[in-house]
Amino acid sequence: MTETELVVGIDLGTTNSEIAAYVDGQVRVLGPDPKMLPSCVGLSPAGELLVGLEARHQQVLYPERTVRSIKRKMGSAETVALGEQHFTPPEISAFILRELAGWARRELGAPVSKAVITVPAYFSDAQRNATREAGALAGLEVVRILNEPTAASLAHGFGDGRRRNVMVYDLGGGTFDVSVVTIEGDVTEVLASHGNNRLGGDDFNDLLFERLAKEFETRHHVDLRGDSVARARLWWAAEEAKKKLSFDPYVRVREENLAVAEGKPLHLDFELSREEYEWMIRPLLDSTLDSISKALDDAGKTVREIDAVVLVGGSTRTPLVVRLLQERTGREPLQDVHPDLCVALGAGVLASRLGGHEVERVLVDVSPYSFGPSHMGLRGGVPYPHCYAPIIKRNTPLPVTRTERYTTCVPHQTTVEVDLFQGDDEDALKNIPIGRFRIDGLRSTDELNEVLCRMSLDMDVILHVTAIEKETGKSKDVTIRNAFAARTEDEIAAARRRLEALWAAREADFGFEDAGGEEDGPVIDVPVAPEIIDMPLEKLPGREEAEKLLERSRALLPKIHPDDVEEAVAIHERIEAAIQARNAADLEKAAADLRELLFFLEGK
Amino acid sequence: MDALLKGYELTAARLLETLQSYGVLEIDCLGRPFDPRVMHAVGVVEDRGAPDGSVVEVCRRGYEWNGAVYRPAQVRVARRIGAAGPQEGEL
Incomplete structure (x- = not known):
């Protein structure tokens, strides 16, 4: 092969198929949204070929002219009929591959001739050969048949x-x-x-x-x-x-x-x-x-x-x-790589390498932190008002909206305070406070009242939080900008103080009956680290070693005592914060602590 | 009661006009030949009166937005008896 050439990666699935390729320095899934082609092929009564959604649309009307899930028949001698014509399973698959290649050609502006195609690990030789044949029929040279689980591992950077x-x-x-x-x-x-x-x-x-x-x-x-x-x-x-x-x-x-x-x-x-x-x-x-x-x-x-x-x-x-x-x-x-597109992306990673582009892993926009509200609950068997479980977990792909259900603590409670945190600790107070708001005027009921908390995080790193009284739909929301801003301990302390002051002032404002619902809600600007971070990650001294330590330590987590887990996780967070802030001194200190802990744990 | 109904009708008409002004158009289906690009067949009717392959009922209206299908229409389509092959009952 020449130095760099275009090779695409294709997930030829039972239900949906996707195509990925190396574009502008990264592997991306191509095609019109949602970038998934239903693996369905049909012939209209007029003899027009239909692939994807269009074929699915006619399935109920012309079942004898439509075929789905052809992957289940790959490698068998069976043929399928579309109207009066008969096709082999590789021929049907070829229609799907051609359509995908067309998506790639339109998006990349260049014809596609080479492909990596994925198959289930349990596929037999006959099934793999049928897949190669499908590629050839679609005008693609199949440079590699790749197992789907391997592709998924590649997408997660395990290669x-x-x-x-x-x-x-x-x-x-x-x-x-x-x-x-x-x-x-x-x-x-x-x-x-x-x-x-x-x-x-x-x-x-x-x-x-x-x-x-x-x-x-x-x-x-x-x-x-x-x-x-x-x-x-x-x-x-x-x-x-x-x-x-x-x-x-x-x-x-x-x-x-x-x-x-x-x-x-x-x-x-x-x-x-x-x-x-x-x-x-x-x-x-x-x-x-x-x-x-x-x-x-x-x-x-x-x-x-x-x-x-x-x-x-x-x-x-x-x-x-x-x-x-x-x-x-x-x-x-x-689950940080899109679960529907993961296999195609992994095929894309291998395709890129075969085409001469080295890619470590696919890039996805994920939330690097977890976010959630604190709640009243039991901690160590005792009621504790600062229990915490994230609604949006870190490494969730963006944008994301998730809702969780809570109830009021006592009957006839008409006000709920929502305290919002960033972090993973079960104790909310060990996480970073990012905002607080209050919903009042809830119905007074003999039973506990259900309140939903909805959190949305978008690509612009803006966190929207809404509390909704389930029964009436009454709601109140808050918007938090710069939800990802990495902060040092001092900055966090300063942010805490600043927010406390703001909240105290807001508490005073809450004296009147709140109309709720229609207002836009306050916008909290969380202070951002003052220095401009422009050091590329690769240049941060000690980063690679710290990441290796992290890896080792994470592998140990399921095997060690909960107290040790707590200590390890605390150090992990310090390391991550130091990397995020490009703070070499903090990183060195945290890495030394982790090395010591590992020495102790691995020696056990 | 009539006045109330009239009021709702006027509001609905206004809403449709507004949607149209933003490029949202209802997909015209009834009586037309089935088009898998913009229609999703959810049922088949054996109807001697209607031409084979034509839409006899719109179950859920479909819309185009700025020339692209926003939501396909869900339709029932006429088929001649005997024209249908094996019904596999898959959705």
């Missing part, structure tokens, strides 16, 4: 030379697999892969659909399952609800005119909680945990030997997935 064991948990629309991968430099090995190629987000949809249909039947005594149109609409409504429940504790499903009874239109207006949804899908997720055990057994690894858990596939956005995985593996699963 940097060090030896690591990575667990890749991939829950897509219609397939699930979990793989254990060992990666060291250019050598990667999939040690084991287990799964169920008939389990995915579509099954969650089906369960939600059943729930909605049952609710409708209970209320109106009409069974919608027999009506194809109502069924389709309800299924799409279930899909929307599912997506929303990943970010909100409740979802309201509203579908009008689903049926007619005695000349009257019947509507569905139904609220579903995340708790109920999670209870519904729990058995399916439990079965994925069994696959994890099998994969680990086959790989001959224990959970402790796993250095990282990577999430792939849109269905891993479900918070319960993250929670269950964390319980099972004792590690925080990595």
Whole structure:
């Protein structure tokens, strides 16, 4: 190959496919938003070829002219019919690849001729060859067939030379697999892969659909399952609800005119909680945990030997997935690379290297910090008013909006103070205060009142926080700029003092009855570090060593005493803050402390 | 009651006009041939009266915004009996 040439990376998926390439110094997924092409191909009655969404649109109308999930048939001798014409699975896949190559050509302004294409780790030789053939039919030279879990590891930057064991948990629309991968430099090995190629987000949809249909039947005594149109609409409504429940504790499903009874239109207006949804899908997720055990057994690894858990596939956005995985593996699963695009990005990383561009990892906009409000709760069995759990966790891709549910502490409570913090410590007071506001005039009720807290963080690093009384929708919000500004201890202390003073003044202002709701809310300008940070990270002395120490220390966390965890995490934060602030002196001190702690811990 | 209804109708009309002025247009579907670019078929009707492949009902209106599909229309489409192949029942 010449010094640099264009090679693209393609995730040819069962449900969706994506294409990525090296653009302006980084690997990016290409194409029109949402950059995912439904893996669906059709022929219109007029003989026009339809690929992607257009083909999906005609599926119900012309099922005999439309094909989905062709990936399941790759490597088999079966052919599929689109109208009167017959096609092999590689031929259908070639239509998808051509469409993706077209996206890349339009965006890059250059024709695409070489590609890395990903396949599941469990694909046989016949299936891999069929994938190569699909590439050739689409006019692409397939320079490498790459295993999907390996691609996901590359996207997370694990191709940097060090030896690591990575667990890749991939829950897509219609397939699930979990793989254990060992990666060291250019050598990667999939040690084991287990799964169920008939389990995915579509099954969650089906369960939600059943729930909605049952609710409708209970209320109106009409069974919608027999009506194809109502069924389709309800299924799409279930899909929307599912997506929303990943970010909100409740979802309201509203579908009008689903049926007619005695000349009257019947509507569905139904609220579903995340708790109920999670209870519904729990058995399916439990079965994925069994696959994890099998994969680990086959790989001959224990959970402790796993250095990282990577999430792939849109269905891993479900918070319960993250929670269950964390319980099972004792590690925080990595989800900082977009789970739908992760495999394509990893293919893009390898494609870039083969094309002569060295990329360490893909760049994503993530929140480097966690944010959340403090709340009344139990700490060590004793009520404590400064309990804390982040709503937006660090390494979450931006922009993001998440909502959590809280309740008032006592009946007839009409005012709630919301204290906002940046950090990860369970004790809010050990985190950095970033703002406070108050919502009054809540309804006085005998029961505890539910208050939702919604946090949105956008690409411009502006944090919007809204408190909403669930029953009435009454709300109050605050905007915090420079939410990421890195600060030294002194600056934090100064910020604390300044904010305390501001809050004291604001408290005084709160004497009158607040109208709430319509006003824009105060804007707090958090002070920014005064010096302009322009030192490139690479030039910061001691950074590489500190990062290696961090890595070592993080690997130890699941194995050590909680007190030691606390101490280690505190030092981690100091190191991260010092790197962020490019403060070499602080970094050196923190790194020395960590080295000492590691010496002590690793010696145990 | 009539006056109230009239009031709502006027408001709705105003809202539509405003949306149009921002480049939002409803996708015209009823009676037209099915177009997978802007329409999503959610149902099939065996209807001898309507031409094969034409839209007989709009279940949810679709909109274009500045020339691009903002939300496809959900439609029911006529098909001749016997013209349909195996119904796999997939959505």
